[in-house]
Amino acid sequence: MKTVSGKATPLIAPGETLGVIGAGVMGRTLLHGLFDSGAIAREQAWAAASSQSSCDAASEELRIPVETDFRSRIAGSGMILICVKPKQAVKVTSILRESGLRPDTLLISILAGATIAQLESALGTHNPWIRAMPNTPCVVREGITVICAGTYASAEHMARAQSVFEAVGQCLPADEVHFNAITALSGSGPAYQYLIMEAFADAGVRVGLPRQLALTLVSQTAVGAAKMVQSTGRHPAALRDDVTTPAGCTIGGLLMLEDGKIRSVLARAIEEATKIAGSLGAAVSDKDKRS
Numbered sequence: 001m002k003t004v005s006g007k008a009t010p011l012i013a014p015g016e017t018l019g020v021i022g023a024g025v026m027g028r029t030l031l032h033g034l035f036d037s038g039a040i041a042r043e044q045a046w047a048a049a050s051s052q053s054s055c056d057a058a059s060e061e062l063r064i065p066v067e068t069d070f071r072s073r074i075a076g077s078g079m080i081l082i083c084v085k086p087k088q089a090v091k092v093t094s095i096l097r098e099s100g101l102r103p104d105t106l107l108i109s110i111l112a113g114a115t116i117a118q119l120e121s122a123l124g125t126h127n128p129w130i131r132a133m134p135n136t137p138c139v140v141r142e143g144i145t146v147i148c149a150g151t152y153a154s155a156e157h158m159a160r161a162q163s164v165f166e167a168v169g170q171c172l173p174a175d176e177v178h179f180n181a182i183t184a185l186s187g188s189g190p191a192y193q194y195l196i197m198e199a200f201a202d203a204g205v206r207v208g209l210p211r212q213l214a215l216t217l218v219s220q221t222a223v224g225a226a227k228m229v230q231s232t233g234r235h236p237a238a239l240r241d242d243v244t245t246p247a248g249c250t251i252g253g254l255l256m257l258e259d260g261k262i263r264s265v266l267a268r269a270i271e272e273a274t275k276i277a278g279s280l281g282a283a284v285s286d287k288d289k290r291s
Helices: 025-037 052-062 086-098 116-123 136-140 155-166 176-187 189-206 211-232 236-243 249-259 262-279
Strands: 017-021 045-048 077-082 106-109 129-133 143-149 169-173
Touching (some): 017 025, 025 052, 025 136, 077 086, 077 155, 086 116, 106 155, 116 129, 129 155, 129 176, 155 169, 176 189, 176 262, 189 211, 249 262
Parallel strands (some): 017 077, 077 106, 106 129, 143 169
Antiparallel strands (some): 129 143
């Protein structure tokens, strides 16, 4: 548990519950991480999903109540994680507002593109909000999440939110102005890495390797290279130079990659994803859609 002013910061107070609205992959992953780390007990948690079949499947997996109608759960919740699609944010905030939400309940949003200002406006209360952007490697406890505080969130609220995401990987604070770029770089980043690994594995097959061997070599090489960057603190260019001997095969391959403008293509991918991330919260600002 994180500390504030030298004191332990409990995730939720005794008698309170933690709710997850949106029991999809990320919602379930966060709950598994919290249970496995001992941050909360199963009897302190509940979740919500949009269909009964999804509720039944999530409830069986998590061994907690998962319901389509969560209104009765709101008043007793000390923390609520909102893990729905951005277009569902207005409906969720309307339910929260009308179902006895306490003013001290901490709300954590992982909605891509939805700003703190949009969420605070949609809810219309002074509840503390934390905006977060995790990524799917949280499933294997190797995620990276970035968080920022809303208007009414304190250092203690940030510490509690950090505890949630450190149960599934690393967690860092950042200014909200960077969140669209963060969404593009680390939120979408695993998909780009998978595409690159798939291409490398296909290339290995092209030059004669069995597919499974090629995929194992590629994936472990990616893991090892990432750990080298993290553990040594050296710039990737310096680590690359260590592998690049004069007149060797590595420099030949690097030149082919540069001929293909790989730097430009990757940079443009992040640029495009950043632009799209900025448009995803538009539905939250459309007050005419409030129910």
